[in-house]
Amino acid sequence: MFKNQEEQIEGALESGVGTDGIDRRGFLKCMAWAGTGLVWTFAGGVPTSRAFGEAAHGKRQSDFTFVQISDSHIGFNKPANTDVTATLQKALAKIDEASQSPDFLIHTGDLTHSSKGSEFDTLDQLLKARRQVFYVPGEHDTSVDDGKMYLERYGKGTKGNGWYSFDHKGVHFVGLNNVVQLEGMGKLGPAQIEWLKDDLHGVKSSTPVVVFAHIPLWAVYPDWGWGTADSEQAFAMMKRFGSVTVLNGHIHQVMQKVEGNVTFHTAMSTAFPQPAPGAAPSPGPMKVAAERLESVLGITDVNFMAQKRELAVVDATLSGIEAEKREVSL
Protein backbone atom coordinates (compact mmCIF):
# COMPACT_ATOMS: atom_id res chain seq x y z
CA MET A 1 0.00 0.00 0.00
CA PHE A 2 2.76 2.46 0.87
CA LYS A 3 5.36 1.36 -1.66
CA ASN A 4 6.65 4.04 -4.00
CA GLN A 5 5.40 6.66 -1.57
CA GLU A 6 7.54 9.40 -3.06
CA GLU A 7 6.27 8.67 -6.57
CA GLN A 8 2.72 8.72 -5.31
CA ILE A 9 3.18 12.07 -3.59
CA GLU A 10 4.78 13.46 -6.74
CA GLY A 11 1.88 12.17 -8.81
CA ALA A 12 -0.59 13.62 -6.34
CA LEU A 13 1.06 17.00 -6.49
CA GLU A 14 1.02 17.00 -10.29
CA SER A 15 -2.54 15.91 -10.68
CA GLY A 16 -3.97 17.40 -7.50
CA VAL A 17 -5.53 14.10 -6.52
CA GLY A 18 -4.27 11.10 -4.59
CA THR A 19 -2.99 8.12 -6.54
CA ASP A 20 -2.25 5.56 -3.89
CA GLY A 21 -5.30 3.43 -4.47
CA ILE A 22 -7.06 3.53 -1.09
CA ASP A 23 -10.12 4.61 -3.02
CA ARG A 24 -10.92 0.94 -3.59
CA ARG A 25 -14.26 1.08 -1.84
CA GLY A 26 -15.28 4.14 -3.73
CA PHE A 27 -15.95 6.45 -0.81
CA LEU A 28 -12.51 7.49 0.29
CA LYS A 29 -10.65 10.15 -1.55
CA CYS A 30 -6.99 10.08 -0.65
CA MET A 31 -4.83 13.11 -1.03
CA ALA A 32 -1.16 13.25 -0.16
CA TRP A 33 0.21 16.56 0.97
CA ALA A 34 3.85 17.54 0.85
CA GLY A 35 5.53 19.69 3.47
CA THR A 36 6.26 19.51 7.14
CA GLY A 37 2.63 19.91 7.96
CA LEU A 38 -0.06 22.28 6.85
CA VAL A 39 -2.03 24.91 8.66
CA TRP A 40 -5.64 24.75 7.65
CA THR A 41 -7.98 27.65 8.02
CA PHE A 42 -11.59 27.56 7.04
CA ALA A 43 -13.40 30.48 5.51
CA GLY A 44 -16.83 29.87 4.09
CA GLY A 45 -16.18 26.12 4.19
CA VAL A 46 -13.21 26.39 1.82
CA PRO A 47 -9.98 25.20 3.37
CA THR A 48 -6.83 27.12 2.57
CA SER A 49 -3.40 26.04 3.66
CA ARG A 50 0.09 27.22 4.31
CA ALA A 51 3.20 25.31 5.31
CA PHE A 52 3.85 24.54 8.96
CA GLY A 53 6.09 27.22 10.46
CA GLU A 54 5.43 29.72 7.67
CA ALA A 55 4.25 33.10 8.98
CA ALA A 56 0.64 33.80 8.13
CA HIS A 57 0.72 36.86 5.90
CA GLY A 58 -1.19 39.77 7.36
CA LYS A 59 -2.32 37.80 10.39
CA ARG A 60 -1.21 38.25 13.93
CA GLN A 61 0.06 35.33 15.95
CA SER A 62 -2.52 32.96 17.38
CA ASP A 63 -4.20 34.02 20.61
CA PHE A 64 -3.28 30.65 22.00
CA THR A 65 -2.28 27.21 20.87
CA PHE A 66 -2.68 23.78 22.34
CA VAL A 67 -1.23 20.48 21.22
CA GLN A 68 -2.94 17.14 20.76
CA ILE A 69 -0.92 14.01 21.37
CA SER A 70 -2.48 10.59 20.99
CA ASP A 71 -2.01 6.86 21.22
CA SER A 72 1.33 6.78 23.03
CA HIS A 73 0.72 3.09 23.91
CA ILE A 74 3.37 3.03 26.65
CA GLY A 75 4.31 -0.64 27.19
CA PHE A 76 4.02 -1.64 23.51
CA ASN A 77 7.26 -3.26 22.33
CA LYS A 78 6.45 -5.18 19.13
CA PRO A 79 8.40 -4.73 15.85
CA ALA A 80 6.18 -1.83 14.69
CA ASN A 81 8.03 0.23 17.34
CA THR A 82 10.23 -1.34 20.01
CA ASP A 83 10.77 1.96 21.87
CA VAL A 84 7.51 3.91 22.19
CA THR A 85 8.91 5.84 25.17
CA ALA A 86 11.63 7.30 22.95
CA THR A 87 9.17 8.36 20.23
CA LEU A 88 6.91 10.00 22.83
CA GLN A 89 9.97 11.87 24.15
CA LYS A 90 10.73 12.97 20.61
CA ALA A 91 7.14 14.20 20.20
CA LEU A 92 7.47 16.24 23.40
CA ALA A 93 10.76 17.69 22.16
CA LYS A 94 8.98 18.69 18.95
CA ILE A 95 6.43 20.61 21.03
CA ASP A 96 9.26 22.41 22.84
CA GLU A 97 10.75 23.50 19.50
CA ALA A 98 7.59 25.35 18.45
CA SER A 99 7.82 29.14 18.35
CA GLN A 100 4.65 29.60 20.41
CA SER A 101 4.47 27.41 23.48
CA PRO A 102 1.11 25.70 23.95
CA ASP A 103 -1.17 26.65 26.84
CA PHE A 104 -1.82 22.96 27.47
CA LEU A 105 -1.77 19.47 25.95
CA ILE A 106 -4.68 17.20 25.15
CA HIS A 107 -4.04 13.44 25.14
CA THR A 108 -6.74 11.64 23.17
CA GLY A 109 -6.31 8.21 24.70
CA ASP A 110 -4.37 4.95 24.60
CA LEU A 111 -1.94 6.47 27.04
CA THR A 112 -0.83 2.90 27.75
CA HIS A 113 -0.90 -0.35 25.85
CA SER A 114 -2.08 -2.66 28.65
CA SER A 115 -3.44 -0.40 31.46
CA LYS A 116 -0.57 -1.41 33.79
CA GLY A 117 0.34 0.84 36.72
CA SER A 118 3.98 0.88 35.58
CA GLU A 119 2.91 2.06 32.10
CA PHE A 120 0.85 4.91 33.56
CA ASP A 121 3.84 5.76 35.80
CA THR A 122 6.15 6.05 32.78
CA LEU A 123 3.68 8.29 30.97
CA ASP A 124 3.26 10.50 34.05
CA GLN A 125 7.02 10.77 34.41
CA LEU A 126 7.37 11.94 30.80
CA LEU A 127 4.54 14.44 31.02
CA LYS A 128 5.06 15.72 34.56
CA ALA A 129 6.93 18.86 33.46
CA ARG A 130 4.02 19.93 31.25
CA ARG A 131 1.92 22.84 32.47
CA GLN A 132 -1.36 21.02 32.05
CA VAL A 133 -2.55 17.90 30.27
CA PHE A 134 -6.19 17.03 29.66
CA TYR A 135 -6.89 13.35 29.09
CA VAL A 136 -9.58 11.10 27.71
CA PRO A 137 -9.16 7.32 27.84
CA GLY A 138 -8.63 4.89 24.98
CA GLU A 139 -9.84 1.30 25.11
CA HIS A 140 -6.29 0.19 25.93
CA ASP A 141 -6.51 2.26 29.14
CA THR A 142 -9.80 0.80 30.32
CA SER A 143 -10.26 -2.74 28.99
CA VAL A 144 -8.44 -4.57 31.80
CA ASP A 145 -10.24 -3.12 34.86
CA ASP A 146 -13.13 -1.24 33.25
CA GLY A 147 -11.21 2.01 33.60
CA LYS A 148 -10.82 1.92 37.39
CA MET A 149 -7.13 2.79 37.48
CA TYR A 150 -7.50 5.39 34.72
CA LEU A 151 -10.25 7.15 36.69
CA GLU A 152 -8.25 7.04 39.92
CA ARG A 153 -5.33 8.74 38.18
CA TYR A 154 -6.97 11.11 35.69
CA GLY A 155 -10.62 11.26 36.59
CA LYS A 156 -10.62 13.85 39.38
CA GLY A 157 -13.37 16.39 38.78
CA THR A 158 -14.84 14.44 35.86
CA LYS A 159 -18.33 12.99 35.56
CA GLY A 160 -19.44 9.41 34.93
CA ASN A 161 -16.67 7.40 33.27
CA GLY A 162 -14.41 10.43 32.85
CA TRP A 163 -16.19 13.05 30.74
CA TYR A 164 -15.88 16.77 31.46
CA SER A 165 -15.72 20.24 29.98
CA PHE A 166 -13.80 23.44 30.59
CA ASP A 167 -13.44 26.90 29.11
CA HIS A 168 -10.21 28.48 27.99
CA LYS A 169 -9.83 32.00 26.57
CA GLY A 170 -13.24 32.01 24.95
CA VAL A 171 -13.26 28.41 23.66
CA HIS A 172 -15.43 25.67 25.19
CA PHE A 173 -13.69 22.28 25.40
CA VAL A 174 -15.53 18.98 25.90
CA GLY A 175 -13.68 15.72 26.68
CA LEU A 176 -15.76 12.62 26.05
CA ASN A 177 -15.29 8.92 26.78
CA ASN A 178 -16.53 6.72 23.92
CA VAL A 179 -14.60 3.54 24.79
CA VAL A 180 -16.54 2.04 27.69
CA GLN A 181 -19.53 0.40 26.09
CA LEU A 182 -17.71 -1.00 23.07
CA GLU A 183 -19.89 -3.05 20.76
CA GLY A 184 -17.72 -2.99 17.66
CA MET A 185 -17.96 0.78 17.35
CA GLY A 186 -17.34 3.48 19.95
CA LYS A 187 -20.29 4.53 22.06
CA LEU A 188 -21.11 7.51 24.28
CA GLY A 189 -24.17 6.09 26.02
CA PRO A 190 -27.35 7.85 27.16
CA ALA A 191 -25.96 9.23 30.46
CA GLN A 192 -23.09 11.00 28.74
CA ILE A 193 -25.34 12.36 25.98
CA GLU A 194 -27.74 13.67 28.61
CA TRP A 195 -24.84 15.37 30.43
CA LEU A 196 -23.63 16.87 27.13
CA LYS A 197 -27.05 18.36 26.51
CA ASP A 198 -26.93 20.11 29.89
CA ASP A 199 -23.32 21.15 29.43
CA LEU A 200 -23.92 22.80 26.04
CA HIS A 201 -27.13 24.44 27.18
CA GLY A 202 -25.33 27.39 28.74
CA VAL A 203 -22.82 27.90 25.92
CA LYS A 204 -23.43 30.75 23.46
CA SER A 205 -23.75 29.79 19.79
CA SER A 206 -20.89 32.16 18.92
CA THR A 207 -18.48 30.29 21.22
CA PRO A 208 -16.07 28.00 19.34
CA VAL A 209 -16.39 24.43 20.64
CA VAL A 210 -13.66 21.78 20.66
CA VAL A 211 -14.78 18.19 21.28
CA PHE A 212 -12.19 15.49 21.89
CA ALA A 213 -12.53 11.74 22.39
CA HIS A 214 -10.48 8.65 21.56
CA ILE A 215 -12.46 6.82 18.86
CA PRO A 216 -13.45 8.97 15.87
CA LEU A 217 -16.83 10.61 16.45
CA TRP A 218 -17.55 10.28 12.74
CA ALA A 219 -17.86 7.26 10.48
CA VAL A 220 -14.28 6.91 9.25
CA TYR A 221 -14.59 3.17 8.56
CA PRO A 222 -17.35 1.33 10.43
CA ASP A 223 -16.16 -2.08 9.11
CA TRP A 224 -13.20 -1.71 11.48
CA GLY A 225 -15.20 -0.08 14.26
CA TRP A 226 -13.73 3.32 13.35
CA GLY A 227 -16.73 5.42 14.29
CA THR A 228 -19.09 6.07 17.19
CA ALA A 229 -22.52 4.47 17.06
CA ASP A 230 -24.47 7.25 18.80
CA SER A 231 -22.42 10.32 17.83
CA GLU A 232 -25.25 11.70 15.67
CA GLN A 233 -27.20 12.43 18.86
CA ALA A 234 -24.28 14.49 20.13
CA PHE A 235 -23.81 16.44 16.88
CA ALA A 236 -27.52 17.20 16.62
CA MET A 237 -26.98 19.43 19.69
CA MET A 238 -24.05 21.24 18.08
CA LYS A 239 -25.66 22.48 14.86
CA ARG A 240 -26.30 25.92 16.35
CA PHE A 241 -22.61 26.63 17.00
CA GLY A 242 -20.62 28.61 14.46
CA SER A 243 -17.50 26.48 14.84
CA VAL A 244 -17.03 22.95 16.15
CA THR A 245 -13.65 21.19 15.97
CA VAL A 246 -13.60 17.46 16.71
CA LEU A 247 -10.26 15.87 17.62
CA ASN A 248 -9.82 12.10 17.82
CA GLY A 249 -7.12 9.42 17.89
CA HIS A 250 -7.45 5.61 17.71
CA ILE A 251 -6.78 5.15 13.99
CA HIS A 252 -3.12 6.30 14.18
CA GLN A 253 -3.23 8.39 11.00
CA VAL A 254 -4.42 11.81 9.93
CA MET A 255 -7.87 12.03 8.41
CA GLN A 256 -10.00 15.09 8.06
CA LYS A 257 -13.52 15.96 7.01
CA VAL A 258 -15.43 19.22 7.02
CA GLU A 259 -19.21 18.98 7.31
CA GLY A 260 -21.04 22.28 7.66
CA ASN A 261 -19.86 23.95 10.87
CA VAL A 262 -17.91 20.88 12.03
CA THR A 263 -14.29 20.02 11.26
CA PHE A 264 -13.40 16.43 12.09
CA HIS A 265 -9.74 15.59 12.52
CA THR A 266 -7.89 12.47 13.68
CA ALA A 267 -4.25 12.54 14.81
CA MET A 268 -1.18 10.45 14.26
CA SER A 269 0.04 8.22 17.08
CA THR A 270 3.35 8.79 18.82
CA ALA A 271 3.88 4.99 18.89
CA PHE A 272 3.07 3.17 15.62
CA PRO A 273 1.03 3.63 12.43
CA GLN A 274 -2.00 1.62 11.36
CA PRO A 275 -3.06 0.75 7.80
CA ALA A 276 -5.35 3.01 5.80
CA PRO A 277 -9.00 1.88 5.94
CA GLY A 278 -9.47 -1.34 3.99
CA ALA A 279 -5.79 -1.55 3.02
CA ALA A 280 -5.21 -4.62 5.23
CA PRO A 281 -7.40 -7.52 6.43
CA SER A 282 -7.75 -5.85 9.85
CA PRO A 283 -6.52 -2.82 11.79
CA GLY A 284 -3.44 -3.11 14.02
CA PRO A 285 0.18 -2.03 14.38
CA MET A 286 1.79 -1.63 10.94
CA LYS A 287 5.52 -2.11 10.56
CA VAL A 288 7.16 0.32 8.19
CA ALA A 289 10.83 0.61 7.25
CA ALA A 290 12.81 1.92 10.24
CA GLU A 291 13.84 5.07 8.40
CA ARG A 292 10.18 5.83 7.64
CA LEU A 293 8.76 5.38 11.14
CA GLU A 294 9.17 8.96 12.30
CA SER A 295 7.42 10.28 9.20
CA VAL A 296 4.21 8.46 10.19
CA LEU A 297 4.27 9.43 13.89
CA GLY A 298 3.57 12.92 15.15
CA ILE A 299 1.54 15.54 16.94
CA THR A 300 -1.24 17.98 16.11
CA ASP A 301 -0.94 21.65 16.92
CA VAL A 302 -4.14 23.71 17.13
CA ASN A 303 -4.01 27.50 16.91
CA PHE A 304 -6.88 29.73 17.92
CA MET A 305 -7.38 33.22 16.55
CA ALA A 306 -9.97 35.00 18.68
CA GLN A 307 -10.73 37.81 16.25
CA LYS A 308 -11.79 35.36 13.56
CA ARG A 309 -13.03 32.69 15.99
CA GLU A 310 -10.96 30.28 13.91
CA LEU A 311 -9.09 27.17 14.87
CA ALA A 312 -6.27 26.13 12.56
CA VAL A 313 -5.08 22.55 12.75
CA VAL A 314 -1.43 21.69 11.99
CA ASP A 315 -0.05 18.17 11.77
CA ALA A 316 3.66 17.72 12.30
CA THR A 317 5.56 14.46 11.95
CA LEU A 318 8.46 13.56 14.21
CA SER A 319 10.80 13.44 11.22
CA GLY A 320 9.74 16.87 10.01
CA ILE A 321 8.92 15.57 6.52
CA GLU A 322 5.57 15.25 4.86
CA ALA A 323 2.49 14.45 6.89
CA GLU A 324 0.14 12.14 5.04
CA LYS A 325 -3.37 13.51 5.21
CA ARG A 326 -6.53 11.98 3.90
CA GLU A 327 -9.54 14.04 3.07
CA VAL A 328 -12.61 11.88 3.35
CA SER A 329 -15.79 12.54 1.47
CA LEU A 330 -18.78 10.40 2.29
Ligand SMILES: [Fe+2]
Ligand atom coordinates in the same frame (compact mmCIF):
# COMPACT_ATOMS: atom_id res chain seq x y z
FE1 LIG B 1 -4.30 3.31 19.79
